[in-house]
Amino acid sequence: MGKLNRVLLVAALLGLCGLIFFLRLHTYDEPLERDLTTYAVIAHQMLNGKSLYSDLWDHKPPAIHVTYAAAELIAGYGRNSIFLMNVTAAIATLVACYFAGSAGGRGPLGGLVAATLWTLASGDLAIEGNQPNTEVFLNALLTTAFAVLARSEKNRVGIVGALVIGLLFALASFYKQIVIVQAALLSIAYFLCTKPGFRKKVLIEIGLVAVVGATAWALLFAYFVVKGHGQAFTEAIFTYNQWYSAHPPRDISGLWSWPGLSPDALVVALSIATLAVVGLVIGLIRCPHHGWGLLLAFAIATHITVILPGWFFPHYYQLWLPPLVIGAGWTVDLLKRTLPPRFAWSSYALAGACGTVLVMMEVPCYLAPAKSWSMQKYGGIFLESEQLAKRIDNLLPPGASFYEWGNETGFYFATQREPLSGLIFAFPMQTGPLASKLSWRLLNDLRQNEPELVVASNLTLLLTPHHPVARWIEQNYRPLWRTNSFVVMVRKGSALDQREHATVAN
Numbered sequence: 001m002g003k004l005n006r007v008l009l010v011a012a013l014l015g016l017c018g019l020i021f022f023l024r025l026h027t028y029d030e031p032l033e034r035d036l037t038t039y040a041v042i043a044h045q046m047l048n049g050k051s052l053y054s055d056l057w058d059h060k061p062p063a064i065h066v067t068y069a070a071a072e073l074i075a076g077y078g079r080n081s082i083f084l085m086n087v088t089a090a091i092a093t094l095v096a097c098y099f100a101g102s103a104g105g106r107g108p109l110g111g112l113v114a115a116t117l118w119t120l121a122s123g124d125l126a127i128e129g130n131q132p133n134t135e136v137f138l139n140a141l142l143t144t145a146f147a148v149l150a151r152s153e154k155n156r157v158g159i160v161g162a163l164v165i166g167l168l169f170a171l172a173s174f175y176k177q178i179v180i181v182q183a184a185l186l187s188i189a190y191f192l193c194t195k196p197g198f199r200k201k202v203l204i205e206i207g208l209v210a211v212v213g214a215t216a217w218a219l220l221f222a223y224f225v226v227k228g229h230g231q232a233f234t235e236a237i238f239t240y241n242q243w244y245s246a247h248p249p250r251d252i253s254g255l256w257s258w259p260g261l262s263p264d265a266l267v268v269a270l271s272i273a274t275l276a277v278v279g280l281v282i283g284l285i286r287c288p289h290h291g292w293g294l295l296l297a298f299a300i301a302t303h304i305t306v307i308l309p310g311w312f313f314p315h316y317y318q319l320w321l322p323p324l325v326i327g328a329g330w331t332v333d334l335l336k337r338t339l340p341p342r343f344a345w346s347s348y349a350l351a352g353a354c355g356t357v358l359v360m361m362e363v364p365c366y367l368a369p370a371k372s373w374s375m376q377k378y379g380g381i382f383l384e385s386e387q388l389a390k391r392i393d394n395l396l397p398p399g400a401s402f403y404e405w406g407n408e409t410g411f412y413f414a415t416q417r418e419p420l421s422g423l424i425f426a427f428p429m430q431t432g433p434l435a436s437k438l439s440w441r442l443l444n445d446l447r448q449n450e451p452e453l454v455v456a457s458n459l460t461l462l463l464t465p466h467h468p469v470a471r472w473i474e475q476n477y478r479p480l481w482r483t484n485s486f487v488v489m490v491r492k493g494s495a496l497d498q499r500e501h502a503t504v505a506n
Helices: 003-026 034-047 063-075 079-101 108-121 134-150 158-173 177-192 196-226 230-246 263-286 288-307 314-338 345-367 370-378 381-395 410-415 435-448 458-463 468-476 495-505
Strands: 402-405 453-457 477-482 486-491
Touching: 003 079, 003 108, 034 063, 034 079, 034 410, 063 079, 063 134, 079 108, 079 134, 079 314, 108 263, 108 314, 108 345, 134 158, 134 177, 134 288, 134 314, 158 177, 158 196, 177 196, 177 288, 196 230, 263 288, 263 314, 263 345, 288 314, 314 345, 370 381, 381 410, 381 453, 381 486, 402 410, 402 468, 435 468, 453 458, 453 468, 458 486, 468 477, 486 495
Parallel strands: 402 453
Antiparallel strands: 453 486, 477 486
């Protein structure tokens, strides 16, 4: 590649990075959903000296909380850290898509197509792709691991490459354990796509990947044991998650179904998938050892990873974008190389058509305000809770506390007031193997530090009429305000209660 071409390539990639920045900036002020605020609140408490799982309860592995804590150290507690993670993860995946798309001697064309389609589709509203949930970090790690595998030449990935891949898969599993499916199927495909003369070496590399993953988890468990939190870690990550994955809200209708995807998301996905499938079919027939078998394994593993938990949240489908855009990039390169010269332009036309569909789908979303994104994705719950949080913050004097009996951790994030307990969402206390233990722990925390206010979700109250925490709240608090989804209650006999009584009397 000439110097001018390298300059143009770098300029194109920087332009795509800039486009991601401005696209994510559009929803900077979007009311944040409960997963994000949960991670942010727990991370903030971790930086204040509290311990994950023992003091602060969550059933996710620790990587997401550590990531949010690192972002807070850089950008502070609030939306700046959310935006930093959002842009950084999206750009990291963009770069990984470029290197995967240009793997196997395909050159810049395949990489630029993959990176461009990723830029256009990765923030899609229908798959909740514009905010840093767990999947954005998984995409960065898994796509990088795939790129390393896809770029392996005749000598394969080697010892260093195997160590890197093992580390990437291990880090991804610290976000979600289920990505072991990706590691297993990609390793099998890597072995099968290798020429027989190299398979002994490849087995050693795959074994090294497995050793790195096992060692990483052993060290993680040892860390919590040494800290004296081994039981809390085991209960949250294994006991609870084993129950959680076995009790989805609806049965899996079939491993090859597509539940949970809106029509808009399907249009975005199918526009890329159509291009990718064309290349996959041709590539598996004409050059199966040229990475196409590896890409097929990546796609199958992704589908299993998305579907197997049985919950079908839209943001799970973000994991599909990297294999699709990489496949599209490879298809454009394949057609350019295999079609007669007079038809080579059609490969560019197909890429342009795919990009045009994405632009047509995405532009209307970016013409809508950030609050509209939240409404379209989740209804009004997070907009309502954010507005109510401001009201509560104005009512409470500095240093006063409140507790939310529900699952909207955004109340703590928006007010930046410290929760009185490390149990900041109610779902694990409603059902599951730890419900009783966690409920009595929360009740003890509330009795020791009685909050001035309690914000109770109407839905949670409906589901927990005889719960010990709900009964304690009913006995000690009276309703102050009501909204569509919440009731705000003040502690009986408190200074705030007396003040509100006096205000009403006057």
